[in-house]
Amino acid sequence: MEVLTVAKDLLVTELQKYNPIALIATTFVMTYVLTNLRHMQLDDMGIRKRISTWFFTTVKRVPFIRRMIDKQLDEVKMELEKSLQIPDHTTEYFRTIPVKSVGREEVLRLATIYDHLEGPAFLEGRVSGAVFNREDDKDEREMYEEVFGRFAWSNPLWPKLFPGVRIMEAEVVRMCCNMMNGDEETCGTMSTGGSISILLACLAHRNRLLKRGEKYTEMIVPSSVHAAFFKAAETFRIKVRKIPVDPVTFKVDLKQMRAAINSRTCMLVGSAPNFPFGTVDDIEAIGQLGLQYDIPVHVDACLGGFLLPFLEDDAIRYDFRVPGVSSISADSHKYGLAPKGSSVVLYKNKELLHNQYFCDADWQGGIYASATMEGSRAGHNIALCWAAMLYHAQDGYKANAKKIVETTRKIRDGLAEIKGIKLQGPSDVCIVSWTTDDNVELYRFHNYMKERHWQLNGLQFPSGVHIMVTMNHTHPGLAEEFIADCKAAVEFVRTKPVSESDKKSEAAIYGLAQSIPDRSLVHEFAHSYLDAVYALPEQS
Secondary structure, eight states, X not given: OHHHHHHHHHHHHHHTTSOHHHHHHHHHHHHHXXXXXXXXXXXXXXXXXXXXXXHHHHHHTSXXXXXXXXXXXXXXXXXXXHXXXXXXXXXXXXXXXXXXXXXXXXXXXXXXXXXXXXXXXXXXXXXXXXXXXXXXXXXXXXXXXXXXXXXXXXXXXXXXXXHHHHHHHHHHHHHHHHHTTOOTTOEXXXXXXXXXHHHHHHHHHHHHHHHTTOSSEEEEXXXXXXXXXXXXXXXXXXXXXXXXXXXXXXXXXXXXXHHHOOTTEEEEEEESSOTTTOOOOOHHHHHHHXXXXXXOEEEEOTTTTTTXXXXXXXXXXXXXXXXXXXXXXXXXXXXXOOOSSOEEEEESSHHHHTTTOEEETTOTTOOEEESSSOSSOOHHHHHHHHHHHHXXXXXXXXHHHHHHHHHHHHHHHHHHTSTTEEEOSOOOSSEEEEEEOTTSOHHHHHXXXXXXXXXXXXXXTTTEEEEEOOGGGGSTTHHHHHHHHHHHHHHHXXXXXXXXXXXXXXXXHHHHHTTOSOHHHHHHHHHHHHHHHTOOOOOO
């Protein structure tokens, strides 16, 4: 007590040397600054990103810098718009709703014109991903047309009015739960695609932690995880802790994932496989982390959900057999071969699923509840997914999985023999990912392949390219043709000088974007591209 009394007297003596108003003002300012720094540390942006954003925003306000940036943006915008240009197919573009109906025949005539614009020839197997089923099955196509016609007006928001679609969705979810080795408690819902399935899982696990009293939530994800997780983080104000992947295995670094866990962690994420490299994270190890710290583990199987269950080699563990796995997203419109767009998000039990549900008990329009983000949903998407799963069945999926994996490994082995190409990851499921050495400029390689009518996916951090193998790549001789063109591309880049068209190519712009420290400029590039997507050509 005597020590405390002496300390108090010393403090009072020291404080008396200062102006009281100055002391109060300083205390107020320091409290305000420290409180805001604490909030910035905890919120979804973080201190570093906020400071970086403020700095670059300030710099861009300098007039001559802004002019330089605008000039570069205009050039990039022109190239991006050029990449979307199509041949002039009609003298009229609809900018207002017609006063009178154009009639059935005219609608079909115009639709045929737009149908003929579709390209490139994805059914010939020259595009990475995008379209996963072959269209040489006339019976399948006609079946979908008939199913669509029967359920075009159905809406599962009204389950009593459309009981058929309600039962179809329940059957799809139950078939998928069993496919993922769930039990009688496993449950879930359908969605319109992988991004929405991921958003729903993030929403559910965030809500679980909010109900436990945590104001700020975080998710821990591999750097290779799908961009939809970052979209979810932005939408639901979840802070992302991004964990790098091992530079050899291209799987998430588990030690760093463990170190990032804290009381605000609402979910851990692993991919099966991931989009950039096609590698399957160590889901069993992530599951153990989830059990140890009582954190839900989500497996993004949007790519592998309808492949991995049907492989002859059942060595990969990623589903509900893995202790700790709480939820799984899987796309039926990818390797499930259903027409776009359908997906499923599955949960270990209803307690987890209920965190996804929305209910407004006090709405003046009556009690409103929905299982997903949408209210009204297209029943025909559910019906088409249901039809695809019954049509292809386990035998069909097994046969397709065998072809996909064999083709993937054939391409991988062929590229491994090309000097100048370096594989990224094992490339043993459905994606072959690679980069090039210093003597082969990657953007020129990418551009050469585009000129040969191959549409590949460009990667960044690190720079690379990948091809996502679909049933359209399993045509006889196509893998060999692709390997030969890759070899020719490497030789071309090594021996030919850089042309002006190379420098202005879309691939070059993509490569340049990786080196820009101010990522908001990349956002402006992306916004220009999206604006161009929604722009109608000038009237001829």
